[in-house]
Structures are given as C-alpha cells and as structure tokens.
Amino acid sequence: MxxxxxxxxxxxxxxxxxxxxxxxxxxxxxxxxxxxxxxxxxxxxxxxxxxxxxxxxxxxxxVDESDYGRAVTGLDARAARQQERRDTITDGLEALYYGIGALFTIAVIVGVASDAFHNLAIFLIPAYWIAGWLLSLFLFLVIVSPRLYRRYPLSRDRKQPTSDART
Incomplete structure (x- = not known):
C-alpha cells in the first residue's frame, strides 16, 4: 500500500x-x-x-522499493524513451514533407523562369502545399498515429489536446 x-x-x-x-x-x-x-x-x-x-x-x-515500486519508477523512464522515439519519427515525417515541398517549389520556379513550364504551372506550388497538407494530415490521423500508438503505447501525439483543452 x-x-x-x-x-x-x-x-x-x-x-x-x-x-x-x-x-x-x-x-x-x-x-x-x-x-x-x-x-x-x-x-x-x-x-x-x-x-x-x-x-x-x-x-x-x-514509492516503496518493492518490485511494484521499481516498476512504477521505471515506467516514467520507459514513457520518456517511447515519447522521444515517437517524436523523432513524427519530426522525420514532417521534415520529409517540407523537404519535398521545398524541392518541388524550387523546381517549379526554375521551370517557369526558364520557360520549360507554362506560367500557369506556378499554381502547382500552392496546390502542393494545400493538398499535401490535407493528405499528410489524413494519413497521419488514419495510418501513422494509430501505428505509433500501438508501437509506443506510453507516448502521445504532441498536437493531441490535453485533458483541459490545452495543447
């Protein structure tokens, strides 16, 4: 007790x-x-x-130093490790999205400037950022986040609201 x-x-x-x-x-x-x-x-x-x-x-x-007490103390360390791993994966996916977007933006601008693409191709840039954001949000909520939760059950999404509606 x-x-x-x-x-x-x-x-x-x-x-x-x-x-x-x-x-x-x-x-x-x-x-x-x-x-x-x-x-x-x-x-x-x-x-x-x-x-x-x-x-x-x-x-x-x-917390007593029984097996129960050691398990409680060790749980925080495991939760911190799992949160760190989850955040690393999330940060990597976010960096990938921004990296591809930056390269795509540069390619379209260079293509339009060198007349390799029609001037209307410039509208591909906001289309990528808007559609890409919506698609990545959907994929994260439906596929990535549940898998991360199963793999790291002691962690949570950083953007998940807390119990008193703070983020």
Missing amino acids: NETRVTDLRTQRGWTQERLAKTSGITVRTVQRLEAGNDASLDTLTRVAKALEVQVRDLFTT
Whole structure:
C-alpha cells in the first residue's frame, strides 16, 4: 500500500472523482481505491497520470522499493524513451514533407523562369502545399498515429489536446 497524492492533484485542478474517472478512462470506484492507497495496475496509474498531466511517480508521496515500486519508477523512464522515439519519427515525417515541398517549389520556379513550364504551372506550388497538407494530415490521423500508438503505447501525439483543452 502506497500513500498517493491523487486526491491532492485532483482537487488542485478542481476535479471531482467522476471527472478524473471519465478523463482517465477508469471507473469511479477505481479512483476511490487509488485515493485510499490501494495498489493499482501500471495501466491504471499511467491513465491517471496522463489525465492529471504528471509522471507516474508524482502520483505517490513515496514509492516503496518493492518490485511494484521499481516498476512504477521505471515506467516514467520507459514513457520518456517511447515519447522521444515517437517524436523523432513524427519530426522525420514532417521534415520529409517540407523537404519535398521545398524541392518541388524550387523546381517549379526554375521551370517557369526558364520557360520549360507554362506560367500557369506556378499554381502547382500552392496546390502542393494545400493538398499535401490535407493528405499528410489524413494519413497521419488514419495510418501513422494509430501505428505509433500501438508501437509506443506510453507516448502521445504532441498536437493531441490535453485533458483541459490545452495543447
């Protein structure tokens, strides 16, 4: 049994047990047990920590050095590593989109300037940026983000709004 700070963290936000349960995707009874100091699964602790926007170890005043305590402490390190890997992949895909767009823009401008393309080809530039943005947004939401979540379950999308509507 560990002494938790869940009640303090929840009341600092002005949340009820019901709101914490809804935001974290657990039952009110689980919140009550957690606030009473009963042990909970690492999945439950991760959900509550994400909802309260703190690290798992911050949910406790002290964490005993049992296997459970080491698992809780190690969970934050694993979550940080997974978030870093997810961010690296996301940044790489974003850089690829901008890199291709820059090369495409330069190619169209050079082509129009050297009369290799008709002057109306200049409209391909905004078409690439708008259509490319919409397509990449769709692909990211439908394909990339779910795969990243399955591969790195302790991470989240940086652009995903937080529980109190901040980004």
